[in-house]
Amino acid sequence: MLWEAAQQQTMLYFGDEWTEQDQAHSIGGPLERVVGHIASRTQADPGHVARVLVGEIEHLVANRPALWMPGARRLLQEARAAQVPTAIVSNSWRVLLDLLLANVDFPVDLTVSSSEVDRPKPDPQPYLRACELLGADPARSVVVEDSPTGAAAGLAAGCHVLAVGPAVEGMSDPRLRHVDSLETVTLDSLI
Numbered sequence: 001m002l003w004e005a006a007q008q009q010t011m012l013y014f015g016d017e018w019t020e021q022d023q024a025h026s027i028g029g030p031l032e033r034v035v036g037h038i039a040s041r042t043q044a045d046p047g048h049v050a051r052v053l054v055g056e057i058e059h060l061v062a063n064r065p066a067l068w069m070p071g072a073r074r075l076l077q078e079a080r081a082a083q084v085p086t087a088i089v090s091n092s093w094r095v096l097l098d099l100l101l102a103n104v105d106f107p108v109d110l111t112v113s114s115s116e117v118d119r120p121k122p123d124p125q126p127y128l129r130a131c132e133l134l135g136a137d138p139a140r141s142v143v144v145e146d147s148p149t150g151a152a153a154g155l156a157a158g159c160h161v162l163a164v165g166p167a168v169e170g171m172s173d174p175r176l177r178h179v180d181s182l183e184t185v186t187l188d189s190l191i
């Protein structure tokens with residue numbers, strides 16, 4: 001939600017409106033794709049777009065409490081109680097991920113940002129790096145994603161993917177399961 005708000009503000013800054021089609025095109029990043037999209041829509045300099053967008057999202061993340069996807073906190077609590085390792089794997093850069101983590105009151109075992117890999121999602125490298133650091137077999141790992149970019153990265157890494165919400169509807173793979181909400185998911189149904 002904060003990303004969408006930052007993208008809306010950035011588009012307004014450049015004199016246009018952020019549409020549902022823009023959101024569908026940009027969900028999951030990476031940043032370069034979103035910047036390129038806004039620059040092409042507004043005819044603005046990509047460097048200028050990047051500076052405005054980065055400033056908007058960092059400001060929002062630093063000043064608004066993080067909102068949990070319904071059911072996510074409970075699912076992480078179940079994983080922690082069962083001693084199942086957890087990670088946050090993000091296409092965000094390290095500074096932004098750290099700002100977000102400062103607003104999240106729940107520990108995970110590790111985080112991987114786009115700053116720690118050569119190729120961000122949809123490349124599998126971020127998920128492969130997380131599995132490596134956790135000592136986890138990708139084929140026995142479950143990725144929870146709400147974007148086509150992230151779901152594609154998880155599948156390419158050889159993981160199972162729990163795709164959440166409308167943005168990932170229509171994707172198909174034997175290792176992919178789609179749900180409307182994490183409220184219906186339990187740890188037992190994942191492992």
